[in-house]
Amino acid sequence: MAFPAVEEPPPPPAVLLIRRRLDAAFDAALRQRYRVLDFSASGEPLQDFLANAAALPDPPRAAVVVGGFAARVDAAFLDVAPSLAFVFSTGAGVDHIDLRECARRGVAVANSGTVYSADVADHAVGMLIDVLRRVSAAERFVRGGLWPAAQGEYPLGTKLGGKSVGIIGLGNIGSLIAKSVHDLAAESDVLVVACALNKDTRHIVNKDVLEALGKDGIIINISRGANVDEKELIRALKEGRITGAGLDVFENEPKVPAELFSMDNVVMMNHVAVFTSESRSHVLDTTISNLEAFFSWEPLLTLVLPW
Amino acid sequence: MAFPAVEEPPPPPAVLLIRRRLDAAFDAALRQRYRVLDFSASGEPLQDFLANAAALPDPPRAAVVVGGFAARVDAAFLDVAPSLAFVFSTGAGVDHIDLRECARRGVAVANSGTVYSADVADHAVGMLIDVLRRVSAAERFVRGGLWPAAQGEYPLGTKLGGKSVGIIGLGNIGSLIAKSVHDLAAESDVLVVACALNKDTRHIVNKDVLEALGKDGIIINISRGANVDEKELIRALKEGRITGAGLDVFENEPKVPAELFSMDNVVMMNHVAVFTSESRSHVLDTTISNLEAFFSWEPLLTLVLPW
Numbered sequence: 283m284a285f286p287a288v289e290e291p292p293p294p295p296a297v298l299l300i301r302r303r304l305d306a307a308f309d310a311a312l313r314q315r316y317r318v319l320d321f322s323a324s325g326e327p328l329q330d331f332l333a334n335a336a337a338l339p340d341p342p343r344a345a346v347v348v349g350g351f352a353a354r355v356d357a358a359f360l361d362v363a364p365s366l367a368f369v370f371s372t373g374a375g376v377d378h379i380d381l382r383e384c385a386r387r388g389v390a391v392a393n394s395g396t397v398y399s400a401d402v403a404d405h406a407v408g409m410l411i412d413v414l415r416r417v418s419a420a421e422r423f424v425r426g427g428l429w430p431a432a433q434g435e436y437p438l439g440t441k442l443g444g445k446s447v448g449i450i451g452l453g454n455i456g457s458l459i460a461k462s463v464h465d466l467a468a469e470s471d472v473l474v475v476a477c478a479l480n481k482d483t484r485h486i487v488n489k490d491v492l493e494a495l496g497k498d499g500i501i502i503n504i505s506r507g508a509n510v511d512e513k514e515l516i517r518a519l520k521e522g523r524i525t526g527a528g529l530d531v532f533e534n535e536p537k538v539p540a541e542l543f544s545m546d547n548v549v550m551m552n553h554v555a556v557f558t559s560e561s562r563s564h565v566l567d568t569t570i571s572n573l574e575a576f577f578s579w580e581p582l583l584t585l586v587l588p589w
Numbered sequence: 590m591a592f593p594a595v596e597e598p599p600p601p602p603a604v605l606l607i608r609r610r611l612d613a614a615f616d617a618a619l620r621q622r623y624r625v626l627d628f629s630a631s632g633e634p635l636q637d638f639l640a641n642a643a644a645l646p647d648p649p650r651a652a653v654v655v656g657g658f659a660a661r662v663d664a665a666f667l668d669v670a671p672s673l674a675f676v677f678s679t680g681a682g683v684d685h686i687d688l689r690e691c692a693r694r695g696v697a698v699a700n701s702g703t704v705y706s707a708d709v710a711d712h713a714v715g716m717l718i719d720v721l722r723r724v725s726a727a728e729r730f731v732r733g734g735l736w737p738a739a740q741g742e743y744p745l746g747t748k749l750g751g752k753s754v755g756i757i758g759l760g761n762i763g764s765l766i767a768k769s770v771h772d773l774a775a776e777s778d779v780l781v782v783a784c785a786l787n788k789d790t791r792h793i794v795n796k797d798v799l800e801a802l803g804k805d806g807i808i809i810n811i812s813r814g815a816n817v818d819e820k821e822l823i824r825a826l827k828e829g830r831i832t833g834a835g836l837d838v839f840e841n842e843p844k845v846p847a848e849l850f851s852m853d854n855v856v857m858m859n860h861v862a863v864f865t866s867e868s869r870s871h872v873l874d875t876t877i878s879n880l881e882a883f884f885s886w887e888p889l890l891t892l893v894l895p896w
Contacts, residue, residue: 303742401722404749408724411715415708415865418728420858425850429843429859435610436859441867442711536736543732551727552736552743558722560748 293317295577296340298332298363300355301348301372311566312346316573321353328353332362341365344576346569347379348372356380360387368576372565374398374556376586377479377506392572395584397564398556405555406474406504409528410447412549413500415439419546440525450486450509451476463487467494472502479506489514492524499524504555507532516541519548530555600624602884603647605639605670607662608655608679618873619653623880628660635660639669648672651883653876654686655679663687667694675883679872681705681863683893684786684813699879702891704871705863712862713781713811716835717754719856720807722746726853747832757793757816758783770794774801779809786813796821799831806831811862814839823848826855837862 297316299309312318319342324331335342343365347355355369360383371379371393384391412418416439423429423436448470450463463486467473473495477483487501487510495501501524503510512533518524519542526547532538535553542548572583604623606616619625626649631638642649650672654662662676667690678686678700691698719725723746730736730743755777757770770793774780780802784790794808794817802808808831810817819840825831826849833854839845842860849855879890 305742400750401746401748404718405722405724408715408718408722411711412719412724415712415715416861417712417715417719417856417858418725420861421725421728421856424845424857424859427845427850429845432843432859435612436861436864438864438866438869439708439861441708441865443707536739538731538734538736543734549724549728550731551724552731552739554723554727554743554746557743557745558748559745562745 296342298342298345344368391586392582402555413526445471447472449474467491472500475503485511492518502528504530603649605649605652651675698893699889709862720833752778754779756781774798779807782810792818799825809835811837
């Protein structure tokens with residue numbers, strides 16, 4: 283009589299990791315649980331990398347996409363990765379993922395949920411205080427050694443208290459709602475752009491909205507650069523038709539229009555509103571929890587509702 | 590029978606104006622009500638200017654002192670201005686006024702009261718977010734055109750939420766209380782220095798307090814430079830014994846120690862925490878109200894309690 287066969291534990295499931303840069307801690311945590319197919323480490327063109335992964339005996343059913351720089355998850359991507367059933371975006375925004383195409387093919391999409399919310403909100407407040415109270419401008423002045431030789435009046439800032447703040451943050455805004463943005467701008471001193479980028483919100487802050495915001499108005503953009511018509515923003519800043527701007531994001535990152543470099547009423551950052559060591563560790567937890575849920579056939583924790 | 594003599598309106602009272610720079614709006618408002626004896630416009634050395642004013646038939650009973658750069662109101666000052674009975678400081682701090690000497694001679698002192706409180710508090714928050722979230726550092730990075738060529742990991746910021754903030758703001762702190770500052774530092778992530786500068790608070794943030802604050806600690810100074818031992822602060826920053834600092838004030842303004850210029854974890858400003866157009870207009874109102882009260886023998890509105 284044969285002994286019952288000792289079952290080997292099943293091999294860990296394969297996960298595609300699509301991102302531009304290495305992150306040792308994130309990597310190590312993923313590798314502890316999954317067979318990670320790492321695009322940036324492969325050195326291959328994306329299409330080849332995906333095709334090779336799809337040809338494996340156990341092709342990947344899940345992908346983790348870090349940031350929007352490495353790849354767009356669109357029809358071309360999904361065509362060569364037919365085994366995919368789940369895409370997790372470590373970012374809050376999913377503008378690099380074609381949700382319609384994912385939905386059509388039954389690919390679930392989840393994102394980082396509220397992991398970054400408090401950090402990004404803090405950042406918006408920080409940039410607002412900076413623009414109003416000229417923090418970065420004063421910093422340049424002092425660091426440039428200009429203070430001892432200063433002549434005449436140093437430019438005054440503007441009080442924070444009493445300002446009305448309008449927030450464009452309705453998620454997926456239909457074109458019908460664009461009218462409200464104009465009205466919101468007209469009633470606000472400060473317009474915070476916090477909405478998702480999609481075809482309805484691209485350039486939602488356009489020439490008309492800037493006009494409605496008016497010459498005492500301030501734009502804070504902590505969403506995606508393309509939510510604001512950058513050319514019109516620069517024109518409005520140049521001509522004094524708005525007061526200032528705090529920009530964490532730009533239309534063609536990491537390229538920043540050179541005209542902004544000489545503007546003292548603009549605070550610019552390199553898309554770091556989400557960058558804290560706390561959020562870095564929190565997003566890793568959220569990534570793992572969603573993957574665990576997916577591979578256990580349980581509901582995803584931070585599902586993105588498509589369009 | 591003679592007609593009763595028509596009384597001429599009394600001439601407006603004389604007011605000394607002691608400051609370094611002109612401020613047209615402030616000047617005009619004072620001149621509407623008073624005979625302004627303007628030190629900075631006189632071109633005279635301070636002692637001569639005061640002696641000439643004292644020799645007038647109607648010598649000044651009140652002085653308005655703007656900022657601490659122009660003059661110290663001390664025994665030497667008061668000796669040549671014996672007619673003075675009231676000194677108004679347009680600043681919140683009165684460290685340039687010898688309160689003990691004023692009290693001894695029966696000279697009342699008032700300051701700007703709470704005019705700047707909200708602006709300075711906003712500024713402290715702005716600098717704190719800046720230090721934690723590296724706003725100015727990212728600004729330099731982007732403005733310097735370094736973003737497109739960036740390699741490797743960009744340094745993470747630190748989350749604002751959950752930080753404990755200790756505020757040194759007890760006004761005139763006795764030396765006995767200095768022990769509490771050490772304990773406050775030990776229990777805080779962020780130490781905001783907001784107290785008056787006097788002999789008890791000079792270097793209240795010293796080597797021991799920095800040590801107690803610890804290597805994750807942040808100093809925000811929006812009071813006076815000399816409340817912090819600047820040499821020890823620089824040493825602690827250099828050696829990584831604290832995390833960062835937001836400094837609106839320095840020990841030898843407008844001179845800033847050059848060692849700070851290369852530190853990315855320091856946010857520096859040119860003593861502008863009070864500088865908003867709103868506070869500028871508000872302080873003018875407060876100056877006039879106090880002068881009106883003084884010349885009408887009414888209680889001063891924002892009396893400074895001496896030591």
